[in-house]
Amino acid sequence: MVPPALLAVAFLVLPLAGLLANVPWTDISAQLRTPDVRNALYLSLICPIGATLLSIALGVPLAWLLARGRFPGRGLVRGLVTLPMVLPPVVGGVALLYAFGRGGLVGRWGYREFGISLPYTTFGVMVASAFVSMPFLILTVEAGIVQTGVRFEEAAETLGAGRLMVLRRITLPMLSPSLMAGATLCWARALGELGATLTFAGNLSGTTQTTPLAVFIALQTKPQDAVVLSLVLFVVSLAVLLVLRGRRMVGHQ
Amino acid sequence: MTAERVTAERDGHNGRDGGGSDGSAADGEPGAGLRARLGVSRDAFTLDAGLAVAPGTVVAVVGPNGAGKSTALRCLAGLTRLRTGRIELRGTVLDDPSTGAFIPPAQRSVGVMFQDYRLFPRLSVLDNVAFGLRARGMRQRPAADVAAGWLERVGLGGYADARPETLSGGQAQRVALARALAPRPELLLLDEPFAALDAESRLDLRDDLADHLSSYPGCTVLVTHDPNDALALASRIAVIDGGRVVDEGPTADVVASPRSRFVARLVGTNLVTGQVVGGVAHFGDLRVPAPACADGPVLGTVAPAALQLGITGPDDPPGLSDPPGLNSGTGDVSTGLGALATDRGAPAAGRNGPAAGAGGVCRTDQVRRVVLHPGFVRVHLAGEPALMADVPIHRSLALAPGTPVRVTMPPGAMVVYPDDAGRRPS
Structure with missing residues (x-):
């Protein structure tokens, strides 16, 4: 068991080491200031946030209905809206x-x-981005709503709390961990989005060329740019992982 | 249940405590306490139960799992709407499908202590207790003061800032009680208050709860499957089975002369159903004199400890059933029964065969099952009606499933009373 397991670790970690080994550490700040790189980073800042907000606005109500609603075809709806998770982008x-x-x-x-x-x-x-990442939010939030159940809301009601107070003091606080986790997963998926974005929105620098697209293009012309942008995405991903782990939202410790 | 207490045959209309109102909720002064008829149907389950609680008293709702106890509580809280019936609390109609009247949970003066307590995990203990006061419009500061007072009362003054998950089961239960009582509800609903606790803390907390309830002026409905809860806390019991009230009355009466197999099993007594014909009650092949009973359906209870068991000797003809009121048991008993005669809990019934005396009833039977209890062995018998008899452990060695035995019921050990379908005279 141990040798293949070690091989698996090496297989997953070595590429990252390769990336780090090729980072032009001294030139990073200069590289990050070239217009294409800055545009790409800017788009990768706002587009995943926009996709996440869109997903929250539409996905949370859907997650609520999937968790609490009793309507025919609920399973079918759940299957359809989570299809983008497995669909090739x-x-x-x-x-x-x-x-x-x-x-x-x-x-x-x-x-x-x-x-x-x-x-x-x-x-x-x-x-x-929202198309491919919203299912992550929906499934996470739905699971959170199901897990929370109506127990505490019922208790609050019997104590005299009206709908608004139940929502504000009970439902939203209880839901915030799964909402945070769902939003983070959604955002991370949107950050790395390449296929659907390229196909639907093209590759226009300053308008639609997000960081992953810029990396893909730069690799053929300016490999140093590709490495630096990859490093940025790598650091951000690591930070997301640490945040999620820190909040004990994913996995078991 | 000792033999002294049950010696006298009662006709069911004498010797019962008064008090409270009838299970049908038909009487009682209007405007006082809780009067409810709860009708709900879901899937194959139907609840149709009447409940009446006078102010300052506790009614225990007992019954097997799935009997509808929790549904009844949810109806009273307003979490489940009635299909039929009516709930009236101190003259205010809370739910009446026939008129469309419905007061939602948040506007009812009802406090609920849930079986799993449901303390809000993201609020401190103090904020949990203050929640109901804040919800009813009290300002933060006074609400916190009142809540702190309640924590003091339940002995958790030092836990105001604690998170619910750090509390022990017993502490969580007391916080839940304080939270339910803090808004001073007119109706308090307790759903299996001790189910989540270990047996040790249960006893202490039961005493504590009894103290709190004795100073509570409102109506209390306690749902429990433990007759000890009912005995310690409730003045009346309503037994629900299959969605219906099958027995209702003062706690002591319901426990002493159960009308439902559920309660009989809970209190560990034999309950048999039969008919009285001409002053003799017929329970299968058992005949018991019941001179005070009118002809008609009757119930009989006899404590397992009052029954005497003997291994039948080779001389005993199998299947012998002695006629009522005859002395014939004596001789057989002395040959084999004496060694196994029960000596637990029934001194007046006598320990040995000869004590079966005049009026004793004998029958041959067979052991179906032997169950060890602390201090004695309960022998389940195969005959009809099925009886249980308690035997001291050291005398039970010869008993195994299939062992033929002779059962002797001393005179007066069985209490016979009319089976009037759950109605107890008040």
Whole structure:
């Protein structure tokens, strides 16, 4: 058991060591200030946040209904909305194009009536990221709601608490750990999004070229940029992992 | 239950304590206490139970799992809406499907202590107790003062800032009680208050709870499966089984002469059903004189300790059933029964065969099961009606499933009373 296990650890850790070994430590600050890199980092700051906010706004109510609602086809709905988790992101991007693109099911109408066109815009990046990352939030929050149950809300009701007080003092505080965990997972997934974003929103520097896309492009022309951007994503991911671990939201210690 | 207490045959209309109102909730002054008829149906389960609680008293609702006890409590709290019936608390209608009246839980003057306590995990102990006061509009400072007073009363003055998860089961129970009582509800609902506790702390906490309840002016409904809870805390018992009240009355009466197999099993007594014909009660092949009973369905109870067991000798014809009121048991008993005669708990019934005396009843039977209890062995018998008899451990060695035995019931050991379908005269 031990040799393959050690091999697995090496297999998972060595690439990271390879990345760190090639970081041009002395030039980092200069590398980070080139316009393309700065644009990419800026987009990777706002797009995952936008995707996460979109996911919270739509995903939390859905998670609530999946957890508490009693309607026919609940299992089917849950299956459908979590499909993007296993769907190849490129397929997701193509699907988004034919739904929200100028010629798409909904996009056609939006473009004709309001002149709105999502593809190749920064908001399009957020939409594509939300498509692949929202299921993480939905499933996490739904599990949190199910686990919390109605026990404490009932107790609060019998003590005279109205709906608003129950929501403010009981439901939201009880839900905040799973909401935080779900939002973090969602955000992390959106941060690394490549396939759906590239397909749906393209690769326009300053508009839709997020860090993962910039890494992918830079690797062919300016490998040093790729390494530095990768380092940034690596550090951010490590920080996310530490935050999640610290809050004991994932895994068992 | 000793033989002295149950010697007299009662007709069921004498010797019962008065007090309280009838289980049908039909009487009692209007406007006083709780009067409820709870009708709920869900899936295959139907609850249809009447409940009446006078102010300052405790009614224990007992019954087997799934009998509808918790559903009844949820209805009273407003967490489950009635399908039929009506709940009235001190003259205010809380729920009445026929008129559409429904007061939601938050607006009822009801305090609930849940079986799992449900202390809010993200609030301090003090904030838990203050929650109901804050919810009812009291300002933070006075609410905290009142809550601190309640913590003091339940002996947890030093735990105001503690988190619920750091409390022991007994402490959590007392916080839950303080939280339920702090808003001074008119109705207090206790759902299995000791179920989450170990046997040790249960006894002390039961005494504590009895103290708190004795100074509580409102109505209390206690749901429990433990007759000791009911004995220690409640003045009346309502037995629910299959969603219906099958017995209701003063605690002592219900325990002393149970009308339901559930209570009989809880208090560890034999309950048999039969018919009286001409002053003799027929319980299967058992015939017991019951001169005071009118003809009709009757119940009989006899303590397992009052029954005497003997291993039947080869001379005894199997299946012998002695006629009532005859002396015939004596001779057989002295040959084999004496050695096994019970000597636990029934001094007046006599320890040995000859004490079976006039009026004793004998039958041959077979051991079905032998269960060891602290200090004695309970022998379950195979005959009909099924009886249990207690035997000292050192005399039980010869008994095994299938062993033929002779059961002797001393005269007066069985109490016979009319089976009037759960109605106890008040």
